[in-house]
Amino acid sequence: MSSFINDENGVIEPYADLTAMALAVAGFIIFFAVVAQAYTSYQQKAFIVEHYQDAAALAEKLSRDSALTVSSHPNMIDAARVEEISGDPQEIMKKYGGYYNFLLKVEANSDVRDYSVIIKDLRNTESKTGVSASIPVTVRINEVQEIPGTLTVKIWRK
Numbered sequence: 001m002s003s004f005i006n007d008e009n010g011v012i013e014p015y016a017d018l019t020a021m022a023l024a025v026a027g028f029i030i031f032f033a034v035v036a037q038a039y040t041s042y043q044q045k046a047f048i049v050e051h052y053q054d055a056a057a058l059a060e061k062l063s064r065d066s067a068l069t070v071s072s073h074p075n076m077i078d079a080a081r082v083e084e085i086s087g088d089p090q091e092i093m094k095k096y097g098g099y100y101n102f103l104l105k106v107e108a109n110s111d112v113r114d115y116s117v118i119i120k121d122l123r124n125t126e127s128k129t130g131v132s133a134s135i136p137v138t139v140r141i142n143e144v145q146e147i148p149g150t151l152t153v154k155i156w157r158k
Contacts, residue, residue, distance in 0.1 A: 044129045047129060047131065047157070048131050051100075051131045051155060052131050052133060054099075054100070054131070054155060055102075055131045055132060055133035055153050055154070055155045056133040056135070058096060058100075058102065058133075058153050058155065059133045059134065059135045059151055059152070059153040060135060061096065062092075062096065062104060062151060062153060063075070063077065063135055063137050063151050065092070067081060067085060067091070067092060068081055068082055068085065068092075069081070070140050073140075075137075075138070076137070076138045076139075076140050076146065077106055077137050077138065077139045077140065077149070077151065078140050079106075079108075079115060079117075079139055079140060079141050079142075082106050082117050082119070082139075083117060085119055086117050086118070086119045089119045089120065089121055090121070092104075092119070093121045097121070099158070100155040100156060100157065100158060101121070101124045101126075101127070101155070101156055101157070101158055102120075102153055102154060102155045102156075103118060103119065103120035103121075103126065103153070103154050104118070104119040104120070104151070104152070104153055105117070105118045105119070105151070105152040105153075105154075106119075106137070106139060106149065106150075106151055106152075107149050107150050107152070108139035108141070108147040108148065108149030108150075109147070109149065110147045110148075112145075113141065113145070113147065115139060115141060115147065115149065126154075126156070127156035127157065129156060130154045130155055130156035131154065131155050131156070132152055132153065132154040133152070133153055134150045134151065134152040134153075135150065135151055136148065136149070136150055137149055137150065137151045
């Protein structure tokens with residue numbers, strides 16, 4: 001019986017299993033990090049899918065808003081009015097920013113001139129995750145120059 005008690009062939013060193021335990025813990029940490037990243041990516045994609053129609057509808061409304069268009073041609077964006085609104089965008093932000101924060105970008109490019117104006121509320125910070133929608137518009141630069149362009153709206157959560 002004393003040989004059974006004194007036999008140390010089957011005894012494990014006290015720190016031999018710590019490497020295996022550390023590898024298992026590191027594996028779990030990596031697994032949870034990957035799952036968390038996949039979930040946040042899924043949330044971003046779900047927001048885009050759910051709210052793209054909202055961004056497109058807002059772009060359509062803004063393209064026909066009398067504050068941005070030429071009074072005699074309601075389907076043409078007036079560059080002078082856009083620049084006027086970009087100086088103080090509070091009125092248009094209050095009018096259309098009920099559910100989302102948004103920014104508006106009007107771009108027009110031709111051989112002669114490039115035109116680009118961004119209208120956003122400086123009090124709100126722009127989010128990395130959002131939905132953008134663009135529609136084609138005609139931008140009236142002055143009385144004789146009209147250029148095809150795009151009106152882009154980006155919305156994100158409040």
